[in-house]
Amino acid sequence: MNIREHIEEREDLLLSPYAARSSAALRDIDEEPDPLRTAFQRDRDRIIHSKCFRRLKHKTQVYIAPGDHYRTRMTHTLEVGQIGRTVARALRLNEDLVEAIAMGHDVGHTPFGHVGEYALRDLVGHFNHNEQSLRMVEVLEKHGNREGLNLTKEVRDGILGHTGPTIPTTLEGQIIRIVDRIAYLCHDYDDAQRAGMLEAKDLPDEVRLYFGDTPSSMITAMVEDMVEQSLDKPEIRMSPDIEGTMNIFRQFMFKNVYLAPALIPDRKKAAHVVKNLFIHFMEYPSDIETYVERNGIYSTVDIVDYVAGLTDQYAIKLFKDFYIPNITL
Numbered sequence: 001m002n003i004r005e006h007i008e009e010r011e012d013l014l015l016s017p018y019a020a021r022s023s024a025a026l027r028d029i030d031e032e033p034d035p036l037r038t039a040f041q042r043d044r045d046r047i048i049h050s051k052c053f054r055r056l057k058h059k060t061q062v063y064i065a066p067g068d069h070y071r072t073r074m075t076h077t078l079e080v081g082q083i084g085r086t087v088a089r090a091l092r093l094n095e096d097l098v099e100a101i102a103m104g105h106d107v108g109h110t111p112f113g114h115v116g117e118y119a120l121r122d123l124v125g126h127f128n129h130n131e132q133s134l135r136m137v138e139v140l141e142k143h144g145n146r147e148g149l150n151l152t153k154e155v156r157d158g159i160l161g162h163t164g165p166t167i168p169t170t171l172e173g174q175i176i177r178i179v180d181r182i183a184y185l186c187h188d189y190d191d192a193q194r195a196g197m198l199e200a201k202d203l204p205d206e207v208r209l210y211f212g213d214t215p216s217s218m219i220t221a222m223v224e225d226m227v228e229q230s231l232d233k234p235e236i237r238m239s240p241d242i243e244g245t246m247n248i249f250r251q252f253m254f255k256n257v258y259l260a261p262a263l264i265p266d267r268k269k270a271a272h273v274v275k276n277l278f279i280h281f282m283e284y285p286s287d288i289e290t291y292v293e294r295n296g297i298y299s300t301v302d303i304v305d306y307v308a309g310l311t312d313q314y315a316i317k318l319f320k321d322f323y324i325p326n327i328t329l
Contacts, residue, residue, distance in 0.1 A: 002035040011038075016092040018234050020170045025152040039152050044100035046149045052107040052136045053077075058311035060113040062188050062257065063195065064266045070191050073106050073113070079187055080105065083223060084179045088172060090227040091236075097172040101158030104151070105176060108132025110308045111315040112270035114258075119274040124304055132308055134160045140305055174236035175226075182222045185249055186215040192257045204252055210245040222246060270312075273319045278307050280322050287322075 008023040022038035034042055047053050056074040063070050081102035088098040109129045110116030120127040134156055138148040158173030160166055168174050192198040200213035211218040225242040281288055285298035288306050
């Protein structure tokens with residue numbers, strides 16, 4: 001019996017009956033099992049070693065061109081993974097599956113975060129970052145050769161279902177769906193305090209009552225409630241009081257941070273960059289840098305894929321190259 005088989009045997013012995021088993025994981029293309037790693041561990045490693053994952057370090061979370069200590073999509077992803085594993089361990093669910101989903105859930109995010117997502121949606125009518133994350137791992141990685149990373153069905157299901165109408169079929173995916181929201185609310189509140197946009201005293205009374213006023217106490221309150229409400233049950237849930245308070249917290253953050261007037265000028269500029277890059281590439285598709293030779297023939301989908309994959313800095317560089325004259329003073 002090799003190491004992977006020992007790990008799979010321990011999963012059968014120790015995990016909850018509701019946990020996903022690595023030994024039962026399915027891929028679209030069959031592969032020889034790894035002697036050391038389970039299927040979900042391999043998926044996690046493939047995502048972490050991918051280019052789309054590396055680009056997250058240069059993609060906006062909330063603040064465009066922030067300082068050193070503000071979150072990016074990369075640090076958000078790591079925080080989701082950490083919180084998710086805490087919940088999974090407490091519930092005796094599959095930590096490796098939770099981590100793999102967490103590492104991949106945002107790899108389809110556009111430059112400038114949701115601003116870029118909405119800009120592309122305005123242009124093409126339908127664009128959601130969770131669907132693009134799935135497309136990234138299924139199709140676009142490995143140089144767009146239509147093979148992708150060949151991740152397991154369970155990981156892909158969790159990536160797609162981390163937001164939007166589709167609920168993940170595994171409890172591990174359901175963990176990420178809730179933990180993603182916990183992570184971004186708490187760390188965006190932390191960053192908003194650092195930016196001088198909020199103070200703890202500004203929080204709604206319900207939030208202070210149930211969650212306290214520090215990111216740590218907030219995460220702890222929501223995670224402990226998730227564990228208490230979901231332990232040995234076939235679904236991941238929160239109590240009505242805690243879920244209701246989280247929704248109040250979310251509404252507060254939208255009003256005071258995500259849609260705050262102070263951030264609107266930069267967000268308009270970012271949307272302008274994304275939209276004009278898309279327009280440029282539609283007119284001059286040969287300017288697209290790609291690993292795949294298409295003989296100069298690009299569809300709208302190809303251009304969406306390219307623009308969505310750009311980092312903030314590279315999008316700004318391209319915009320300057322295409323639209324700003326070179327002036328020597």
